[in-house]
Amino acid sequence: MTFPPWAENHALQSLNTLGVPSVADFFVSVTSAEELSAALSRAAQQTLPVLVMGEGSNLLLPSRVKGLVIRNLITGIEKAGEDENSVQLTIGAGENWHRLVEHCLARGYAGIENLSLIPGSVGAAPVQNIGAYGVELESVFEHLTAVEVGSGRQTVFSRADCVFGYRDSIFKQRLKDKFVITSVSLRLSKTPAVNLGYPALRNHLLHNHLLQKDAGLDSITPRMVSEAVCAIRRSKLPNPDEIPNAGSFFKNPVVDETQFTRLQQQYPDIVGYPHKDGQTKLAAGWLLEQAGWKGRLEKGLGFHRDQGLVLINPGHHSGEAILAFVSRVQADIVQRFGIQLEIEPACYLPSQSCP
Ligand code: FAD
Ligand code: NAP
Numbered sequence: 640m641t642f643p644p645w646a647e648n649h650a651l652q653s654l655n656t657l658g659v660p661s662v663a664d665f666f667v668s669v670t671s672a673e674e675l676s677a678a679l680s681r682a683a684q685q686t687l688p689v690l691v692m693g694e695g696s697n698l699l700l701p702s703r704v705k706g707l708v709i710r711n712l713i714t715g716i717e718k719a720g721e722d723e724n725s726v727q728l729t730i731g732a733g734e735n736w737h738r739l740v741e742h743c744l745a746r747g748y749a750g751i752e753n754l755s756l757i758p759g760s761v762g763a764a765p766v767q768n769i770g771a772y773g774v775e776l777e778s779v780f781e782h783l784t785a786v787e788v789g790s791g792r793q794t795v796f797s798r799a800d801c802v803f804g805y806r807d808s809i810f811k812q813r814l815k816d817k818f819v820i821t822s823v824s825l826r827l828s829k830t831p832a833v834n835l836g837y838p839a840l841r842n843h844l845l846h847n848h849l850l851q852k853d854a855g856l857d858s859i860t861p862r863m864v865s866e867a868v869c870a871i872r873r874s875k876l877p878n879p880d881e882i883p884n885a886g887s888f889f890k891n892p893v894v895d896e897t898q899f900t901r902l903q904q905q906y907p908d909i910v911g912y913p914h915k916d917g918q919t920k921l922a923a924g925w926l927l928e929q930a931g932w933k934g935r936l937e938k939g940l941g942f943h944r945d946q947g948l949v950l951i952n953p954g955h956h957s958g959e960a961i962l963a964f965v966s967r968v969q970a971d972i973v974q975r976f977g978i979q980l981e982i983e984p985a986c987y988l989p990s991q992s993c994p
Contacts, residue, residue: 642677655695658883663708693760732762749831750779752861755868762820768803773837777803785818888950889980924948
């Protein structure tokens with residue numbers, strides 16, 4: 640069997656949605672488990688660090704990526720099981736996420752319609768437990784299969800093993816860059832119960848007369864939810880093909896009751912939502928807007944005018960320049976509100992500079 644050759648000094652600018660100029664020492668795309676194994680064992684022989692990427696929509700890259708970048712293009716969507724109420728799908732990590740959503744909608748499988756139009760690959764979805772409009776991947780997740788980078792050993796991770804959190808999992812923490820996810824298994828419902836708990840979604844349906852006030856949700860289908868989510872997202876979010884961005888650049892910070900009460904006294908309009916264990920999740924977009932960052936651009940780098948949490952990089956600044964800009968923003972938010980904003984995209988600059 641022949642394996643795809645590695646490219647040397649490979650440009651990654653068109654492969655990351657932030658449009659950051661970056662060059663990998665070595666680069667290879669893999670389309671099967673065999674190709675992945677071969678790439679991993681050759682990297683191990685040469686003691687090269689490995690960075691696996693999907694569609695590059697949640698990455699902050701340095702100007703130079705040392706070692707091997709593996710682009711996961713392993714595809715396939717298979718029905719692995721079915722009962723009266725649900726179906727289990729096993730999906731290749733390189734499948735496009737929204738294509739999977741469309742696949743499910745076409746077959747009447749419900750559960751991920753609120754996650755419509757999230758850019759990226761299926762394999763990256765568990766990495767940050769993707770979430771939007773009141774639903775997180777975790778709610779449909781069964782298990783995933785991954786290959787350990789150093790040993791090439793295949794491992795199955797259950798939901799508990801993944802340690803999912805708010806835009807978080809073990810693959811963003813202790814096991815960052817230690818495993819390559821090759822497939823993800825999800826359980827979808829054949830008897831849909833739509834989730835309209837997110838006010839912006841419900842309001843969109845009401846506004847478009849698809850939902851009547853005080854009426855039940857029986858008339859609302861997963862397809863209608865997906866269309867509503869797509870319409871809202873298209874109206875608010877910059878398309879990375881037109882304006883380079885990686886979605887929300889900061890996580891919404893979670894604070895305890897005492898801190899929230901103190902902030903509320905100082906800023907009565909502060910936006911916060913109940914989180915687990917009595918904590919409050921603050922809208923980072925609100926903090927940035929109050930501090931005057933929303934819509935501010937400095938030489939082609941700044942925050943989007945309609946969506947203040949989305950950092951945009953039309954000037955194609957480097958990862959290093961983005962981090963320098965972002966640390967000024969973070970210092971400003973600490974000074975004003977006493978809150979440290981945490982970067983959401985996976986940061987591959989030296990660890991001491993990735994806050
Ligand atoms: P990449 O950016 O390629 O990689 C991200 C991280 O995952 C890296 O650390 C990488 O090493 C790791 N990774 C990727 N593939 C694998 C694999 N096979 N095995 C192991 N590790 C892997 N996110 C949300 O949660 N909700 C949203 O609503 C949302 N909206 C967005 C809107 C826009 C416009 C953009 C640009 C981004 C948005 N995001 C959102 C972020 C992004 O879409 C998701 O995080 C997505 O899952 C990233 O997929 P990717 O394939 O592009 O991952
Ligand atoms: P929005 O509706 O303007 O709301 C702002 C923030 O408030 C969101 O981040 C959301 O948190 C939170 N929020 C709103 N209503 C909530 C509720 N009832 N309960 C709990 N939290 C609530 O947000 P938006 O920026 O347009 O994004 C819409 C959805 O798409 C959000 O879920 C957001 O996470 C997701 N999104 C994510 C990214 C990304 O890159 N991660 C990019 C674009 C959009 P949550 O973020 O926790 O939902």
